[in-house]
Amino acid sequence: MAxxxxxxxxxxxxxxxxxxxxxxxxxxxxxxxLAESINRRKVTDHQSDEDVSxxxxxLTEPSFKQGEGGIKERIYPxxxxxxxxxxxxxxxxxKGKGTGESGASDTGEGEDDFIFSISAxxxxxxxxxxxxxxxxxxxQIDKLIDYKTVRSGFCNEGAIANxxxxxxxxxxxxxxxAMTSDKRKQIKHCQQQFALLxxxxxxxxxxxxxxxxxxxxxxxxxxxxxxxxxxDLRYRNYDKQAIPSSKAVMFCLMDVSGSMVQAxxxxxxxxxxxxxxFLTRNYKTxxxxxxxxxxxxxxxxxxxxxxxxxxxxxxxxxxxxLLYEIIKKRYNSKDWNIYVAQASDGDNWQxxxxxxxxxxxxxxxxxxxxxxxxxxxxxxxxxxxxxxQRLIDKYPNFTMRQITEVADIYPVFRDLFKKTAxxxxxxxxxxx
Amino acid sequence: MAIDFNFEKLPDCAEWTFDxxxxxxxxxxxxxxxxxxxxxxxxxxxxxxxQMMDAYASIGMPIGYNHWSFGKRFLQTxxxxxxxxxxxxxxIVINSNPxxxxxxxxxxxxxxxxxxxxxxxxxxxxxxxxxxxxxxxxADSIIDYLLFAKNYIHECEQIHGINEVExxxxxxxxxxxxxVDRYKRPQKMSLAKELEQQQERERYxxxxxxxxxxxxxxxxxxxxxxxxxxxxxxxxxxENILYFIEKNxxxxxxxxxxxxRIVRKTAQYxxxxxxxxxxxxxxxxxxxxxxxxxxxxxxxxxxxxxLEFLHHHSNVINQPAYNSPQYSGINxxxxxxxxxxxxxxxxxxxxxxxxxxxxxxxxxNWLDAVTSAMxxxxxxxxxxxxxSPHLIRxxxxxxxxxxxxxxxxEVSAIHNEKGYQKIRSALAKQYDLSHIEANIQIINADIExxxxxxxxxxxxxxxxxxxxxxxVIKHLHYLWQFDVNxxxxxxxxxxxxxxxxxxxxxx
Numbered sequence: 001m002a003x004x005x006x007x008x009x010x011x012x013x014x015x016x017x018x019x020x021x022x023x024x025x026x027x028x029x030x031x032x033x034l035a036e037s038i039n040r041r042k043v044t045d046h047q048s049d050e051d052v053s054x055x056x057x058x059l060t061e062p063s064f065k066q067g068e069g070g071i072k073e074r075i076y077p078x079x080x081x082x083x084x085x086x087x088x089x090x091x092x093x094x095k096g097k098g099t100g101e102s103g104a105s106d107t108g109e110g111e112d113d114f115i116f117s118i119s120a121x122x123x124x125x126x127x128x129x130x131x132x133x134x135x136x137x138x139x140q141i142d143k144l145i146d147y148k149t150v151r152s153g154f155c156n157e158g159a160i161a162n163x164x165x166x167x168x169x170x171x172x173x174x175x176x177x178a179m180t181s182d183k184r185k186q187i188k189h190c191q192q193q194f195a196l197l198x199x200x201x202x203x204x205x206x207x208x209x210x211x212x213x214x215x216x217x218x219x220x221x222x223x224x225x226x227x228x229x230x231x232d233l234r235y236r237n238y239d240k241q242a243i244p245s246s247k248a249v250m251f252c253l254m255d256v257s258g259s260m261v262q263a264x265x266x267x268x269x270x271x272x273x274x275x276x277x278f279l280t281r282n283y284k285t286x287x288x289x290x291x292x293x294x295x296x297x298x299x300x301x302x303x304x305x306x307x308x309x310x311x312x313x314x315x316x317x318x319x320x321x322l323l324y325e326i327i328k329k330r331y332n333s334k335d336w337n338i339y340v341a342q343a344s345d346g347d348n349w350q351x352x353x354x355x356x357x358x359x360x361x362x363x364x365x366x367x368x369x370x371x372x373x374x375x376x377x378x379x380x381x382x383x384x385x386x387x388x389q390r391l392i393d394k395y396p397n398f399t400m401r402q403i404t405e406v407a408d409i410y411p412v413f414r415d416l417f418k419k420t421a422x423x424x425x426x427x428x429x430x431x432x
Numbered sequence: 433m434a435i436d437f438n439f440e441k442l443p444d445c446a447e448w449t450f451d452x453x454x455x456x457x458x459x460x461x462x463x464x465x466x467x468x469x470x471x472x473x474x475x476x477x478x479x480x481x482x483q484m485m486d487a488y489a490s491i492g493m494p495i496g497y498n499h500w501s502f503g504k505r506f507l508q509t510x511x512x513x514x515x516x517x518x519x520x521x522x523x524i525v526i527n528s529n530p531x532x533x534x535x536x537x538x539x540x541x542x543x544x545x546x547x548x549x550x551x552x553x554x555x556x557x558x559x560x561x562x563x564x565x566x567x568x569x570x571a572d573s574i575i576d577y578l579l580f581a582k583n584y585i586h587e588c589e590q591i592h593g594i595n596e597v598e599x600x601x602x603x604x605x606x607x608x609x610x611x612v613d614r615y616k617r618p619q620k621m622s623l624a625k626e627l628e629q630q631q632e633r634e635r636y637x638x639x640x641x642x643x644x645x646x647x648x649x650x651x652x653x654x655x656x657x658x659x660x661x662x663x664x665x666x667x668x669x670x671e672n673i674l675y676f677i678e679k680n681x682x683x684x685x686x687x688x689x690x691x692x693r694i695v696r697k698t699a700q701y702x703x704x705x706x707x708x709x710x711x712x713x714x715x716x717x718x719x720x721x722x723x724x725x726x727x728x729x730x731x732x733x734x735x736x737x738x739l740e741f742l743h744h745h746s747n748v749i750n751q752p753a754y755n756s757p758q759y760s761g762i763n764x765x766x767x768x769x770x771x772x773x774x775x776x777x778x779x780x781x782x783x784x785x786x787x788x789x790x791x792x793x794x795x796x797n798w799l800d801a802v803t804s805a806m807x808x809x810x811x812x813x814x815x816x817x818x819x820s821p822h823l824i825r826x827x828x829x830x831x832x833x834x835x836x837x838x839x840x841x842e843v844s845a846i847h848n849e850k851g852y853q854k855i856r857s858a859l860a861k862q863y864d865l866s867h868i869e870a871n872i873q874i875i876n877a878d879i880e881x882x883x884x885x886x887x888x889x890x891x892x893x894x895x896x897x898x899x900x901x902x903x904v905i906k907h908l909h910y911l912w913q914f915d916v917n918x919x920x921x922x923x924x925x926x927x928x929x930x931x932x933x934x935x936x937x938x939x
Contacts, residue, residue: 003473003474003475003476003530004450004453004454004457004476004477004478005475005476005477005478006450006477006478007477007478007479007483008478008479008480008483008537010479010483014483014486014487014490015485015486015489015490015502015503015506017498017503018489018490018498018499018500018501018502018503018506019503019506019507020503021498021499021500021502021503021594021598022500022501022503022504022506022507023503024500024594025500025598026500059504060900061501061602061605061606062606062900062901062903062904062907063605063606063607063608063609063900063904064607064609064610064869064870064872064889064897064898064901064904065869065870065897065898065900066868066869066870066892066895066896066897066898067895067896067897067898067899068836068895068896068898069836069894069895069896070835070836070891070892070893070894070895070896071833071834071835071836071893071894071895072833072834072835072893072895073831073832073833073834073844073858073861073893074831074832074834074858074862075762075829075830075831075855075858075859075862076754076762076829076830076831076832077751077752077753077754077762077827077828077829078751078752078753078754078755078756078759078827078828079754079828079829079830079846079847080753080755080828082830082843082846083843083846084843084844084845084846084848084850084851085842085843086842086843087840087841087842087843088832088840088841088842088843089839089840089841090834090839090840090841114504114507114508115511116507116508116510116511117511
């Protein structure tokens with residue numbers, strides 16, 4: 001007879017599809033809201049939900065309804081003061097008309113925003129949605145593995161050069177000990193007897209001689225045991241071992257000269273976020289270092305990085321110099337996978353450009369994983385671009401792209417990270 | 433009628449268990465039987481608050497097709513709930529056979545008992561007994577139909593794409609309140625038959641439309657014009673816009689017609705609920721109150737249980753005054769509960785006034801009286817029949833008349849001898865859907881001419897149509913695909929165009 005059904009463990013999220021439909025329909029409004037939120041978010045923050053607001057006006061579902069005007073008769077409860085025929089001045093406020101309708105009626109809320117929160121996944125999905133990605137997928141340089149040769153014990157065979165002398169000698173000693181212990185015992189025994197005879201002052205010379213001979217014979221036998229045998233030889237053993245690439249550092253370099261407006265910085269930010277997301281899939285720990293520069297370079301925090309009000313001329317090499325110094329000081333390239341993303345509008349002081357080339361080619365590119373330069377402008381390429389182009393052939397871990405609008409970011413990003421085979425090989429080469 | 437006196441009290445701890453619930457349910461059922469409540473079999477399901485929000489979002493339907501507006505409703509509910517702006521309903525009950533009641537896990541044992549009496553016996557018996565539900569809803573097949581609708585719309589999405597289906601649904605939803613038959617009686621039909629006929633319908637409707645086209649092709653415009661003067665189509669104004677669209681929209685694809693039908697059917701299913709809110713809630717409150725008190729009188733409930741119960745009960749039926757910050761219109765629970773209780777009072781202890789106003793009620797069997805009221809009325813007629821002067825005084829009802837042409841709002845009636853009748857009929861009107869909803873009818877479809885569709889708005893008390901009419905007309909245009917006009921007649925009986933789609937007519 002009991003008809004209780006426990007459905008608490010049944011599927012939740014029955015509304016999930018409807019929710020997705022909602023997000024789908026209001027994508028453009030939500031994205032507008034997200035575009036603002038990207039300014040609030042940190043590059044490294046990709047795990048928190050995000051509140052999104054949409055104007056309520058946009059959300060109404062229209063239907064035929066009676067509106068204003070005419071004669072309206074309504075009943076209200078709780079009369080405390082009125083008599084029939086009383087006249088009440090009409091309130092001027094357009095909403096909540098009349099004494100009775102103030103308060104929590106549906107007219108009260110007006111055009112507040114409709115605020116709801118979307119999950120981190122949805123956030124990313126939408127954030128990069130206008131970059132036209134079906135799903136965030138970074139398979140290109142996924143699971144990049146480096147090997148290094150490490151000593152791993154000893155073995156009995158190998159090249160002469162790898163003979164470990166100490167280990168081999170230890171073997172030799174052990175062998176000789178083992179092979180001679182019997183005889184040494186006998187010698188000891190003979191010597192003891194010899195000493196005993198001497199003590200007693202015995203005249204048994206024949207006995208003494210026999211003992212002496214025996215000792216000599218035994219000593220000879222011991223001497224015949226080879227000092228070193230091929231059997232003793234130990235060779236150093238080497239093994240290929242995967243390098244645990246669990247640490248990465250991402251350098252964000254940005255030009256903050258006057259020409260870099262907030263919109264440009266926001267575009268750069270999206271690129272940095274993408275790069276960061278990409279790196280988090282491969283590395284356990286990631287450091288992010290922000291470097292801004294005009295004529296001088298400074299290391300700053302994220303807030304200053306994207307919102308610094310500094311301005312001035314441009315000397316890009318200053319940033320590269322600082323980059324190099326920081327790497328030397330804090331990020332040993334053997335332990336750290338170093339990534340650099342530089343964003344700029346391409347303006348640089350003419351004399352400085354060759355310096356940049358030199359710094360990159362000689363110092364930086366040989367020790368880092370990947371360097372991407374994105375130039376955000378829609379003009380013709382400037383001298384920096386041309387200079388940088390010379391790096392491409394020589395250094396496969398260097399790439400550069402031009403971005404003119406938000407929609408370019410993702411394709412460019414994909415493009416940068418798709419060259420699987422050649423980059424892997426190159427990185428093996430340049431990594432160490 | 434034998435009451436099984438069981439002096440061992442029912443448990444009154446806060447935590448419920450299925451075991452305890454079963455004990456309560458048995459007692460509640462026994463008392464419900466004692467009062468002859470006729471119900472569908474009950475199926476009581478325990479769900480979490482999250483699941484309750486899901487159920488909320490789909491207007492309390494266990495199965496629903498997918499649409500963004502349900503997602504919006506879900507997000508709204510979720511946000512309000514999480515920010516503490518509202519509590520969730522303690523229960524949701526579905527008009528189906530068996531009658532499904534959702535109980536929320538978070539409720540206390542007392543709440544669960546209240547909810548079972550309220551929903552599983554109160555609402556349930558209302559669904560089974562009230563004439564509107566008997567006429568318009570099919571408790572046996574609704575779940576099947578909803579499942580059919582969900583699957584059908586899902587298939588449409590697969591074939592025609594989400595955008596197309598969404599646009600069609602949007603358009604239908606905009607016209608949903610104008611998609612019901614207010615007066616016609618439906619035929620009963622089983623799901624199997626429904627499915628069988630759906631294919632047939634598609635073919636037939638399409639062929640009808642094709643015929644319209646052929647007729648048009650064979651005529652030149654001149655003759656069409658001439659003939660259009662002779663023939664007015666539809667012959668009489670049509671208030672069920674969705675029905676008209678389903679049968680006559682010239683360019684609608686067969687699958688779109690079926691979607692129109694699904695929305696129309698859903699609207700129809702909810703139509704009785706819209707018309708019986710006060711009665712339905714009132715009936716359920718009346719019964720949870722009566723049943724629980726009955727159990728208390730039998731000595732089965734502890735004082736502790738009773739105190740918590742009364743606390744919840746009085747919250748539910750509280751009616752804030754017009755000038756209270758909590759006021760948000762007339763609370764249907766309060767009005768309905770008090771009206772049913774009042775009927776019982778009039779039957780059992782009639783005053784002189786009651787005898788005058790309700791001669792046939794006074795002194796009669798109260799159970800028969802409330803049952804017959806429940807079965808044969810909807811909110812509007814219920815109020816105009818049963819709202820007593822006693823209750824009008826209790827509620828201190830008064831009437832405001834807001835005439836646009838006058839500078840002041842006038843108090844046109846209060847709770848006195850003179851005002852009773854006026855207040856009663858005004859309040860009844862307030863629940864009359866034909867007064868609340870805009871009166872719009874299709875008056876002409878120029879199927880032999882330019883195929884334009886004309887609707888007329890007939891204002892009530894000179895109330896204007898709300899501003900979003902253009903949006904609705906756009907949706908209608910999406911379905912009809914030729915010009916759509918919305919007209920009305922001004923005071924001099926001249927036809928005036930209120931809205932037109934496409935916005936900028938070329939001719």
